[in-house]
Structure formats: structure tokens, C-alpha cells
Amino acid sequence: MFFLVWRGSEWVSTMFDNISERLAYVADKDGVWTAITGMSIVFTALILISVFIAVLPRILKFLAPYLPEETSHHHHAPAPQTSSDDTAVAAGIGYVLHQMKTQEPTKR
Amino acid sequence: MDILQKFFDTTGYANLTSGNAIMMMIGIVFIALAIIKDYEPLLLVPIGFGIVVGNIPPVAGMHLSVYDEGSVLQYIYFGVSQGIFPPLIFLGIGAMTDFSTMLSNPKLILLGAAAQVGVFLTFLGALFLGFAPAQAGAIGIIGGADGPTAIFLASKLAPGLLGAIAIAAYSYMALVPVIQPPIMRLLTSRKERLIRMAPLREVSQREKIIFPIVAFLICAMIAPGAIVLIGMLFFGNLLKESCVTERLAQTARTAMIDIVTVLLGFSVGASTQAQMFLQAESLQIFALGATAFAIATAGGVLFAKLMNLFLKEKINPLIGAAGVSAVPDSARVVQMVGLEEDPDNHLLMHAMAPNVAGVLGSAVAAGVLWAVLTAK
Numbered sequence: 001m002f003f004l005v006w007r008g009s010e011w012v013s014t015m016f017d018n019i020s021e022r023l024a025y026v027a028d029k030d031g032v033w034t035a036i037t038g039m040s041i042v043f044t045a046l047i048l049i050s051v052f053i054a055v056l057p058r059i060l061k062f063l064a065p066y067l068p069e070e071t072s073h074h075h076h077a078p079a080p081q082t083s084s085d086d087t088a089v090a091a092g093i094g095y096v097l098h099q100m101k102t103q104e105p106t107k108r
Numbered sequence: 109m110d111i112l113q114k115f116f117d118t119t120g121y122a123n124l125t126s127g128n129a130i131m132m133m134i135g136i137v138f139i140a141l142a143i144i145k146d147y148e149p150l151l152l153v154p155i156g157f158g159i160v161v162g163n164i165p166p167v168a169g170m171h172l173s174v175y176d177e178g179s180v181l182q183y184i185y186f187g188v189s190q191g192i193f194p195p196l197i198f199l200g201i202g203a204m205t206d207f208s209t210m211l212s213n214p215k216l217i218l219l220g221a222a223a224q225v226g227v228f229l230t231f232l233g234a235l236f237l238g239f240a241p242a243q244a245g246a247i248g249i250i251g252g253a254d255g256p257t258a259i260f261l262a263s264k265l266a267p268g269l270l271g272a273i274a275i276a277a278y279s280y281m282a283l284v285p286v287i288q289p290p291i292m293r294l295l296t297s298r299k300e301r302l303i304r305m306a307p308l309r310e311v312s313q314r315e316k317i318i319f320p321i322v323a324f325l326i327c328a329m330i331a332p333g334a335i336v337l338i339g340m341l342f343f344g345n346l347l348k349e350s351c352v353t354e355r356l357a358q359t360a361r362t363a364m365i366d367i368v369t370v371l372l373g374f375s376v377g378a379s380t381q382a383q384m385f386l387q388a389e390s391l392q393i394f395a396l397g398a399t400a401f402a403i404a405t406a407g408g409v410l411f412a413k414l415m416n417l418f419l420k421e422k423i424n425p426l427i428g429a430a431g432v433s434a435v436p437d438s439a440r441v442v443q444m445v446g447l448e449e450d451p452d453n454h455l456l457m458h459a460m461a462p463n464v465a466g467v468l469g470s471a472v473a474a475g476v477l478w479a480v481l482t483a484k
Contacts, residue, residue, distance in 0.1 A: 022236045031235040031244075035228035038476045045330045045472045046221040046465060049323050053214035056315055 123165035127382030135159030135377065141282070148282035148437075151255065154370050155278060158377020166381075174379045185375040188270070191263040193372040194256035195340040200365025201256075201467070202320070202344025203357040205435070210461040211315055212308040215415070216427065220465025222411030223431025226251030226404025227473045230396050237392055242266055245477040247393055250277045251400030252470025253284070253432040257337060259376065261474045265481055271380040272390040276397035278376075284437045285444070287398070291405045292429050292445050300413070301449040303424040305458050316349040327472055334475025341471065404432045408462065430459035433466030 026032065116122055138156030142149035162181075166172060171179040187193040210217060231248030239247060246266035249258050250273060258277035262270040280287065293301075320342035327338045347357040408431030416422045426446050430438045439459035446455040 022238065025238065026232060026235045029235055029241045031232050031241070034241070034480055035232055038228050038231075038473060038480070039225060041331060041476050042224050042469050042472050043218070043221045045327050046217050046469055048326045048330075049468070050214040050217040052322055052326065053211055053217070053315075053319065056211075056318065057312075060312065060314055060318075 118167045118170075120165045123167070125165065125382060127386045128163040128165055131163040131380060131382045131385060132160050135163070138279075138377075148278065150369060151278050151373055152282060154373025155275065155377040158374040159380050160377075161374075162378030162381050173381060174375060175381070175384075181375060181378050184371050185379060187368075188259060188274075188372055188375050188379070189263055189267060191260045191336070193368050194260035194263075195336045196368045197256040197365055197372070198337050198471075199340040199344040200360045200362075200368070201435070202341040202346075202360075203348045204361035204365075205341075205345055205348075205464055205467075206460075207319060207345065207464055208311040208316060209308055209457050210464050211311045211319060213458070213461055215419075216423070216458070216461035217465040217468075218415065219408050219412055219423075219428045219431040219462035220433070220467075220469040221431075222428065223404045223408035223433070223462070223466050224252060224469045224473045225407035226253075226400045226402075226432070227470065227477075229403050230400035231477070233396055233399060234392075237396070239389075239392075240266075242481045243269055245481040246270075246273055247396050248400065249273075249470065249474050249477065250280070250393075250397040251404045252466070252473055253277070253281055253401060253404060253434040253438070254467060254470040255281060256372075257470050257474045259372070260337060261478060264478050268384075269389065269393065271376065271385055272393045273397075274376040275380060275385075276394050278373075279394075280397050280401050281434045281437065284401075284432070284434045285441050287401050288405050288429050288432070288438060288441045289445050291402055292409060292426055292442075295406060295409045296413075296425050298449060300416075300425050301446065302453065303422050304450075304453055305424055305427075305455070306421055308457060313349070313351070317346070320345040320349065323468070327468065327475075331472045331475035331479065333478040334471050337471040337474065338468065341467065401432065405429045405438075408432065408466075424453075424455055424458070427455055427459040427462055431462040431466045431469070433463065433470050435463050435467060436460065438466075439463040 135156045135158070138152045138159065141147045142152035142156065162174060164172075166176070171177060172181070173179060174181045174185045176182060227248045228251075229248075230251045231244050234244035234247040235241065242265040246258075246262040246264075246269055249261045252258065255274065255277050259270065259274050262273040266273070324338055324342040328335045344357070344360050347353045347360060408428030409425050410428070411431075412423050412425035412428035416425065424446065426442050430442045432438045439456055442459035443454065443456040446453050
């Protein structure tokens, strides 16, 4: 444990000794500009998707008279299957209710 | 006697190093966490056992390990090293993802974008520590909290660090319920955590069908490097939502993704041989990975608070933490933290919007980093 702490503190002090060199390295490799450009592109892509989604209902409403909803072989995607946890919970509830009912005093 | 001695020299007992033993213990810890604590068992069991297998000491002249030409493990690892398995996993993820929560409240997509700040700040941190730009990009994507994306980008930019990056990414994904809540509580007030959000609107089937096609075109044209991951994600989603390819969607989200997960997890684990893995670099990657997750969580929460300055209908800032694309764990964490304050405030479905948006954001970020850093 002492060895790990000692090596860790050595590593941290080495890091801080070379801060200006490390910052120069980051600048030399265009790190900041790469990060800014990358975030900008991610935001641009997701903003465009967000705008498209916001506008989509209006587009579909506009197109509705020309492209009515089909009622042929398409059906809604199947409901998500319940997990085995949901089934187990339902079974547990059923068991408790059954126990409660069988323990109630019978009415005469 | 000579024959016995020769045989003994080829056994694992004769060649076992302390590094191999340590890695095997790590593998067993992963398996124990998965089975006892139920931490991401579908990932940690294959990875943990793969670590144990991969650290049986190699025998000279026998092609056994992931790094030996012609070995079985190398053939399985081919899908990882060449970036084949991650897109197939994304196909399955697309076939099981419901984007309707995102479609019903599109402004929440921006929280998924904001959480990617973890990727790029970690990229800067890795550069600061002296990693080459391509390596720093592969390390930074851990902040996207997306295992397949991390493996895909590492296979393209820094194949030598793939094992450490994959183990870090999946380990921290399993620890999302531990890492995120303290940060979420620190950055939000009780009043903010009690915000109730408006019910989600109904989304038509047509919207769900058109969305994957147009969203793919938008993302792929902006970041062509993301074509494979985003393309498979949206292809899988279209298989699901079109309602005419249910058989294919069912196969993609069940048998196919399970097969690929087993092969990917096992071979990634087997690649973490002590001789390659137990380096100072790996410890730095683990430290950067934890930082990436923390920054991504903070980024999403803080951006939600920023959005609230301009919105009439406020967002509960807790859901910003779900921009970390560990689907659906980070959304579940948001639900859990929200319920602690108000047992009737169910944030899960609202949190799924930034959660799935985070998958898109991390894939776009990976595409950008691959495109920009390949030439460097």
C-alpha cells in the first residue's frame, strides 16, 4: 500500500513538473481545436435531427391528404415482451393475494 | 525423466508469472461482480472468463493466444480487431430501441449531445498525459459510455490499447449506478430534482418509420466516419418499426446480438494478457475513463440547467445524466434518484430520450474523431 501511494505521488509530481511542456504538446497537436470542432459537429448533427423531428408532424399533416394512412398489412410493432422479472413479480403478487384470501376467516 | 521435465516446462504452472495471476484474479472478480451483484452480467461474465483464459501462460510453438497467428482465439478476435462485431451489436441495439420518447420531445436530444463533452475533454486530458492524438481519441470515446463504439474506434485508431479501453469502458458502464448519483445530487438542488415533466405525446408509426432513414442521412452526411455504426443502428430500427420485417428484427435483437456479445466479450477479455495489459498506460486509461464518465454526467446535467433558463416548461435536470449512452442503465439511475425525492415522479421514459440520443451522439463523435485523427 505504501509502495502504491509512493509511486502514485511520484507520478503526480512528475506530471506537475512538466505542465508547460504538456500544454505545449496539446497545443502542438491542435487538441483544443479538435475538441471544439468535434463538439460543434456533434451538436450540429443532433440539432438538425431535433429540428427535423420537431417539423416532421407538420410535414406529415401537410402530406396526409395526398398520402393517407394505410390500413392494409401493416400493423403496429409488437408490444415489448415482458421480462421474466415482470412475470415473477406478477406471480408473487398473485401468490400473496391467494394467501390473504385463504387466511381470511370464513363467513358463516 | 527428460520427457516429464519437458512436459512440465510446457505447463502453465511452470510459466505462470505474477502478472498472469493478477489478471486471472481480476477476471474472477468480474465474474463474481456479475453473478453476486448482478453488475452487467451479459458483459462481465464473458469478459471475466476471457481474461482468465487469455492469461493462461503461452507455450512456445503452440498457437493458442489471441496474438498467435492461426489460433482459434485469433480468428474470434478478428471480429473485434477489424471492427466487425460493434456494428453488428448496433444492428441489434437498433432493433430493440424505441425512439418514440425522443421523437415526442426532440429538445431532449440536445442533452445527449451535451454529454459528449466527456469524450472531448478526456481527449484533451489524454493528450496532456502524453498520449498520441489517435490514442487520445480512442481513450476519449470511453466518455461516450458505449462499449461497441469504444471498441470500434480503438480498433481503428489505437489497436494496441484496445484491451485496456474495452475493459475500462465496460467496467465503468457496469458502475454507472455507483458513479452517477453523487454527481447528480451535487449539481442539482432539491427543488430542481422535484420538477415534474409534461406527459409525452403520442408518436405515429409514420414518424417512427421516417425517422431512422432521415436521421441516418443527416448524421452520415455530416460525419461519414459514423456510417457503419449509425447505419447499422438505424437499419436495425427500421427493421423493427417497418412492421414488415419482424422476423429479421427479432433475430437481430435476440440471437444475433447474443452471439456477437459472447464472442466479443470473450475475445476482448482474452486479449488482456498481463504482458500487454499491466502497463502504466492501462492505469492512466482507467483514471481517464472514470474522469470521462464523471464529466459526461456533469455535462448533461449542467446543460439541462442551462436549457431551463430559456424554457417555459422546465426539464428535470436529472435526466441530463442519461445523456451518457449506457442504455438503459443511466435512465434507470435517473429514475432511482428522482424517486428518492418524490416517489410519484417517474422520470424513466423522459430519461430514455437523452439516453438514446447519447448513443447517436457518441457514434457521431466516434466518426468525427476517426476522420480527423486518422491522418495524424
